[in-house]
Amino acid sequence: MKKKVLIVDDQNGIRILLMEVFNSEGYTTFQAANGKLALEIMRTESPDLVLLDMKIPGMDGLEILKHLKEIDPAIKVIMMTAYGELDMIKEATNLGALMHFTKPFDIDEMRVAVNMHLYAKQADQCS
Template sequence: MSKKILIVDDQNGIRMLLMEVFSNEGYETYQAPNGKTALEIVKTHSPDLVLLDMKIPGMDGLDILKHVKSIDPSIKVIMMTAYGELDMIKEATELGAIMHFTKPFDIDELRLAVHTQLIETTPLGS
């Protein structure tokens, strides 16, 4: 079964780019332009990982992160931020975000990070 990724960003171009990249990688992808839609998707589809923009009109990234973690603490969250939001990054980490990428990010680095977080760990042994 393919892993599920939710992309939350108010910029349509970024959502479309990331949807295309991760769909081509074989992931089941969902997108949301705002917190309300994102949380509905989390409740109905239980994504394995959320790529979450820090600055979203209405409910900001930290609020969305808190709600995602209250719905399912096992969902991994990678924050996407604009330059200079270090205080928010620190708080996001304390709330359970596993890492962050500063925009504009290197798409290959983001792909690798997502893949590393979602790779299934198989026990070693004979």
């Protein structure tokens, strides 16, 4: 079964870029421009991994992360931020985010990280 990746970012260009990259990697991708939609997709599609922007109008990344973890405590989340807000990044890590990327990020590094985390999950299930 294909792994599912949810991309949450208020910037359309970033969502499209990431969807193209991860579709070409063979993943099923979903996108959300805001927290409300992200949480709906989380409940209906149960993605394996979420790429989550820190700064989203309405509900910020930390708030979305808290809700994602309430829905599925085991969800893998990688944060994205355009800012070097170390306190927010630290809080996101404390809330269970795996890692973060600062924009503009290296798309190959992100691809490798997503593959690594999704593959690690598969390896855990096999052992």
